[in-house]
Amino acid sequence: MRTQTSLKARFCGFAAGHFTISLLGYALYFWGAFSDFVIEFPILPVLTGVLMLLYIPAGFLVARLFHWTGPSRRMAVQAVALPAGIALFFAGVSLLMLFGGSAVAAWAESLGKSTDAAAVVAATGMFALLSTVFWASPSFFLMLLATVAFAENGVLWLLCVLPAAILPPLLFFLGSALGKRELTSAENVIE
16 A cells, blocks of 8 residues: 655655746746846736746646655645745744844934844844745745835735745645546555
8 A cells, every 4th residue: 555645755845846946936037137028028927927826837747756645634734834834934033033123223223222233133134035036936026026016005015925925835735736646447456
């Protein structure tokens, strides 16, 4: 009897697909930004949509290549929740550093104290958020679109963190569910 595909294997498969799509998105965006193509066509919304949709065939291909079995409900939830939770944790800590460091710096400045440490914390949070352009470009571009759309309303902007964290693993999982290996009739008889 075949064993069920482990959560570790699903997470590693997602990570491989995610980083491949992210590098592709980074390369395409900066190629487009330095060509005339970006002037003639609104590249960012289309690129974001295409990159997000690429998670479906990536999940399909990984599941087919590594002969993943169909997951249980619990495994399905875990396969989506683990990478989404990591992304939300990273975004939360980065935003806390950015806004917390900025708030502490403003408070310390009002007291006439040094703001160097708080400014370093805020800058580290900003750098962490900006670094996602390299290793999570679809989510970065989605948040960039949210920044443009909801620049005046911080609450709506913060709510966009959820789809930016959940959509990649969810779409990848849906693709992997399509690509799960079907047992042949001979394997069904043996099991």
